Amino acid sequence: AQSVTQLDSQVPVFEEAPVELRCNYSSSVSVYLFWYVQYPNQGLQLLLKYLSGSTLVKGINGFEAEFNKSQTSFHLRKPSVHISDTAEYFCAVRGITGTYKYIFGTGTRLKVLA
């Protein structure tokens, strides 16, 4: 079984500042990792994913994340945020083997301030 922890429920940051949203996971098997973004009254949109290969993954809208197996982390970063990045961000994992269930974190609300 897997679990996901997003320690920060809310992250306020000024426009053009860098941001890091933290995600830690636990799993008894190897995992695939995902970050999704959710804008108000919408579904979840895939930002980026780690399946294999390079541990630094680049996604849409200038976001990137780094898979750290030893620390079981998959933190999301952006060097300079915009007002339009204000949204809810969800980290998710899925075991490479076993069921196709996705386990989601509780989400981090990113609020970009002018």
Next chain:
Amino acid sequence: EADIYQTPRYLVIGTGKKITLECSQTMGHDKMYWYQQDPGMELHLIHYSYGVNSTEKGDLSSESTVSRIRTEHFPLTLESARPSHTSQYLCASTGETQYFGPGTRLLVL
């Protein structure tokens, strides 16, 4: 752009009514899911399907039911809506990655 659709997008209905939330995808994915999400909260898996005629209950107990008669279609039904069913319902399908529909926001009066 993921091709997964949900209707209606918004629904306000009275207690006791039967409702069906539609979900369809054109990607040919075998695996489909329903999540329930209260505003600003985490997602809870309520149903999933790994293919036609295959449905399973998820981790969160739900009074809803689902069917999977066609690969592309995964409707969710509430036989008798109650105010406690007020929530957002998200449908998803999975190939290599899980893609989400836009959601149905349900309000039961």
